[in-house]
Amino acid sequence: MNGDLISIIVPVYNVERYLEQCINSIICQTYSNLEIILVNDGSTDHSEKIIENFRQKDSRIKYIVQSNQGLSSARNLGKSVAKGSYIAFVDADDYIADDYVESLYHLLCQGDAELAVCGYYEITEEGEITGGSNVPAHIVLLDEESFWKLCHEDQGIYCMVAWNKMYKRSILESIEYPVGKIHEDEFVLHEIVSAATVIVAMGERKYYYRQRAGSILEQEDILQRFDLIEAFSIRLEYFLKQKQYIFAEFMFEKLLYYLDDMLNGQKDRQFYRKLNEVTAKIKGTILHMWRGRIPFKLRQKLFIFWLTGIRYYRVRAIWRSLRRHGD
Numbered sequence: 001m002n003g004d005l006i007s008i009i010v011p012v013y014n015v016e017r018y019l020e021q022c023i024n025s026i027i028c029q030t031y032s033n034l035e036i037i038l039v040n041d042g043s044t045d046h047s048e049k050i051i052e053n054f055r056q057k058d059s060r061i062k063y064i065v066q067s068n069q070g071l072s073s074a075r076n077l078g079k080s081v082a083k084g085s086y087i088a089f090v091d092a093d094d095y096i097a098d099d100y101v102e103s104l105y106h107l108l109c110q111g112d113a114e115l116a117v118c119g120y121y122e123i124t125e126e127g128e129i130t131g132g133s134n135v136p137a138h139i140v141l142l143d144e145e146s147f148w149k150l151c152h153e154d155q156g157i158y159c160m161v162a163w164n165k166m167y168k169r170s171i172l173e174s175i176e177y178p179v180g181k182i183h184e185d186e187f188v189l190h191e192i193v194s195a196a197t198v199i200v201a202m203g204e205r206k207y208y209y210r211q212r213a214g215s216i217l218e219q220e221d222i223l224q225r226f227d228l229i230e231a232f233s234i235r236l237e238y239f240l241k242q243k244q245y246i247f248a249e250f251m252f253e254k255l256l257y258y259l260d261d262m263l264n265g266q267k268d269r270q271f272y273r274k275l276n277e278v279t280a281k282i283k284g285t286i287l288h289m290w291r292g293r294i295p296f297k298l299r300q301k302l303f304i305f306w307l308t309g310i311r312y313y314r315v316r317a318i319w320r321s322l323r324r325h326g327d
Contacts, residue, residue, distance in 0.1 A: 003031070003033060003105065004033065004084070004085040004086060004105070005033050005035055005083060005084040005085055005086075005089070005108075006031065006033065006034055006035070006084045006085070006086045006087070006088065006105060006166070007020050007034075007035040007037060007078075007082035007083060007084030007086070007087045007169075008026055008034055008035070008036050008037065008087075008088050008089075008090055008101070009037045009039065009075060009078035009079060009082065009087065009089050010022065010026070010036070010037065010038050010039065010045050010049070010089075010090050010091070011039050011074030011075055011089075011091070012038055012039060012040045012041060012045050012067065012074075012092045012113070013039055013040075013041040013042065013047075013071075013074070013092070014043050014044060014045045014047065015043075015047060015092040015093045016045040016046045016047050016050060016273060017092075018092065018093040018094075018095075018210065019047055019050050019051070019092055019108075020050055021095050022090060022091075022092050022093065022094060022095045023038070023050070023054050023061075023261065024050075024095075025090075025095035025096045025097075025100075026090065026096065027054070027057075027058050027060070027061075027100070027217075028098055029096075029098060029099070029101045029102065030098055030099045030101075030102045030146060031099075031101040031102040031141070031226065032053055034060050034084075034101065035060060035082065035084050036060050036061045037062045037064065037076075037078045037081065038061060038062070038063050039064045039065075039066065039074040039077055039078045039081070039083060040053050040063070040064065040065045040066070040096045041066060041068055041069060041071070041074040042066065042067045042068030042069070047092075047307070048065075051063055051128040051325055061235065066079070066152070069179060070179060070180060071177070071184060071185045072176075072177035072178055072179045072180070073102075073103075073177075073179045074178055074181070075089060075095065075162065075177045075184075076177055079172060079175075081096050082169070083167070083320070084109065084169065084306075086166050086167065086168055086169060086192060087094050087104065087166070087167045087169055087172055088104065088163075088165065088166045088167070089163050089165070090163055090207075091163055091209075091210075093210045093327050094207065094208055094209050094210050094214060095208045096164065096206060096207055096208065096255075097113075097205075097206040097207070097208075099142065099206070100118070100206040100207065100305055101166070101179075103118060103202075103204070103206055103323075104118060104148070104166035104206070105118040105166060105167070107139065107166075107200045107202060108168065108200065110139075110200070111139075111141050111198055111200035112198060113168075113196070113197075113198040113199055113200040114167070114168040114170070114171045114195070114196040114197060114198060115165060115166070115167055115168070115192065115193070115196040115197070115198075115199045115200070116165060116199075116200050116201070117159070117164060117165050117199065117200070117202070118164055118202050118204060118205070118206040118207060119135060119137075119158065119164070119200040119203045119204055119205035119206065119207070120132050120133050120157075120158070120163075120164045120173070120205055120206070120207040120208070120209045121205050121207070121208050121209065122209055122211055122316070123208050123209065123210050123211070124210070124211065124212075125138075125210065125211075125212045126244045127208075127210075128169055130211075132205050132209075133155070133157070133159060133164075133203065133205060134155075134203075135150070135155055135201070135203035136203050137202065137203040138202070138203070139201070139202045139204075140200070140201050141198060141199070141200055142198075142200070142201055143197075143198070143199070144193050144194060144196070144200040145244070146197075146199075147159065147199050147201075148194050148244070148247045150201065152247065152250050155164055159215060160185050160186060160191070161185050162184075162185050163207060163209070164175075164206075164207040164209075164317065167192070168196075170182060170193070170195075171189065171192060171195035174191075174195075175188050175191055175195075176188075176258060181227045181230075182224045182225075182227045182228070182232075183227050183228045183231055186228060186231035186232070186235070186272045187230075187231045189235070190234075190235050190238045190239075191327070194238075196203060205314045215236060220236065220243065224314075225258070225262060226275075227258060227276055228258060229255060229258055229262075229278055230278065230281075232251055232254060232255040232258070233281060233282050233285060234280070235249055235251050236251045236252055236255060236285060237289065239251055240285075240289040240294070241289065243293075244293060246299055248294075248298060248300070249297070249298045250297070252301060252302065252305075253301075255282070256305065259275070259278075259279075260302065262275075263292045264277075279309045280317060282305070283305070283306050283309070284301075285305065286306050297322065298310055307309065310312050
């Protein structure tokens, strides 16, 4: 199948055990007009040797080396040199079905869309399939509102991650993944979705997502989890600005749920300093957006949080109890 040049960007960091399978799955695609960009993010294992062996066999491979700066930096660098009309990201410890590129490209062309999403399998370190996305297999066209509905109907990973997607180059040109952050996908998702007029999604599983010990998410500590809270806060502000109040309420509840969960058993002073800092930022967002015509139910929740901060859940529980007794 011939068509537009498609750039596949693969950030590589100390994944020699899985790298060969990942690259093989890309060079063996049924769609051949590819630019394969491998960004070595300062690997200290044998990843470079593996890449050099593939470079000798396939002229479509572009190899870039940088000092270790993290996944976001590697994605940004790969994106900056990409020449393709469309871009896809594959993590170096994952792999893709042989018709992954062809399927997503066909979806984009068929729907005249800027963003295509497919289902994924979850696999162990040894490659055993343990689960995956659980969405209907049929193809659907989505606008921004429909996408967020799908995202919030228990399909968070399916929608949120950078992989399992193909992007029209134009919607990524102004996007920069935040360097130094965990959960970097969460920070930019709303920008990508906002830039896409039409999104096409299918449930058929074409991506193999490896869950392994030692991954970034496995190694994150309690303070790094504040990155996720920050991303949620940014998206809450976005929804409030867009007057998408149903999604704003969902985002607010999710944000508070994670904060409350992080509190369990915490006594570290550094944690509470960070918690106070984050809480102050969320209060600032609420105050800044307060003049909007926010529905009463959401306004009530935001006001209680603005007054009480992280004690929100306890105060709300007392409030509900008083209301029940008063009925």
